[in-house]
Amino acid sequence: MTSPTEGAARSELELPRDEMLALAQKAAELIVHRLEHLAYEPAWRGGTRAELEALLREPPPEEGRPALEVIERAAQEILPFACRVDHPRFFAFVPSSATWPGVLADFLCAGHNTFQGTWLGASGPSQLELVVLDWFRDWIGYPETASGLFTSGGSAASLDAFVAAREAAGAPERATVYMSDQSHSALSRAATIVGIRPECVRKVRSDGYFRMDMGRLAEMVAADRAAGFNPIAVCANGGATNTGAVDPLGAMADFCEAQRIWFHVDAAYGGFAILTEKGKKALEGIERADSIAVDAHKWLFQPFEAGCLMVKDIRRLEAAFSVQPEYLQDTQFGREHPNFSDRGLQLTRSFRALKVWMSIQTFGLAAFRRSVAKGIQLAEEAEEYVRASEWLQIANPASLGVVCFRFNPRDSGYSHEYLEQINKKVQARVIETAVAMTSSTSLRGIYSLRFCILNHHTTWQDVLGTLQAIERFGLEAVASTAK
Ligand SMILES: Cc1ncc(COP(=O)(O)O)c(C=O)c1O
Known part of the structure; x- marks a missing residue:
């Protein structure tokens, strides 16, 4: 031919x-x-x-x-x-280290220019997205009614979740959402986009381990209802970015069930820890959430962008997003043939599920379990090292690959201000020398260094070398800084 x-x-x-x-x-x-x-x-x-x-x-x-x-x-x-976010010593923010099949999947999708907004537009890719979403459903322990969609990232996933929550609540006036003071800024931004007034984005003080304080949550919801606010969603952290903290998911699910409020878990970075024994235990109760945001471009080793929203009853998401204009009338094939544009913001969307599928097909799920488990383990070993060090002090124990600490020699008696000055110098030295990349944070006003260890290439030598460099930089900073 x-x-x-x-x-x-x-x-x-x-x-x-x-x-x-x-x-x-x-x-x-x-x-x-x-x-x-x-x-x-x-x-x-x-x-x-x-x-x-x-x-x-x-x-x-x-x-x-x-x-x-x-x-x-x-x-x-x-x-x-x-930033080389896939560098083995990149411990800042939330690292991401893509697998090669995932990279090639993006190339293949771009080369096929797959339009995955409708079943007609891409039936094979839509079917595969359904399959991968069912994998996630099973890992989470969700029922068969659950499904979702791939999104650009966790921010978009939580945005879509808020729309579903608002519609499920009947789009009331003074719609109000609750989250802890440790929740990611993506959630307050999503709330703003959804039209929730700033005074209706309620930040609940977290406890000593940076977890949602349930007593405080209950008090705030009761007081707000009495004052005419309408709670539409309570958000939990399934791995808070700052500390890795996991909110009390079971207690929050009980509360939301009793109060009839949508329960959303932001597990953008921590969610795939569910593939491991320790992660499953830490995230117990997540399966009771109405919706969950997870990012495959974080702890499932995919290139950006690969976020995902899972919803326990997919009909509630579709009820919120489904629109059927005349010019798309040829794309309606009924429930068995979903149009992913009916589940979220995007009509034109790329085929993100392929990267997850190709990576897992290539390496097998067991390799992913071990790679996630390694991050959890390395953060725990970093905590042990810090606890044994004469120069370092734990600021928050390791949780889901995140550990926070600071330079503070044992029994130093240094003032809060002096320690902040020293640790800022340490952080600046790490950046300047580029031995690694770390980012700092503030935990209840205490300046803290933070490691987020999610890269499957990272070894204990990478972690140890960085901790030792931090000890050295701290000693140099003390030597050059007047008390
Ligand atoms: C807990 C959490 N939620 C939400 C986000 C935002 O996700 P994205 O950057 O994929 O939109 C992040 C990003 O690091 C995160 O760690």
């Missing part, structure tokens, strides 16, 4: 076959080379606005240039100026 384009002039926006393949090969080589050398590179690299303006500011060229040059420029002048 002759190709319909054979003999026809090529589009101006097309490359010859051999060049396409050579460029793909080049791109793959650049990435593999980067991955092979990552551990020997600094954990981050940044540029000032002035430096990067000088490097990158230019008008779009009227005529094209060789594609190879363009790729090389991207690889040398643009992409390296970034």
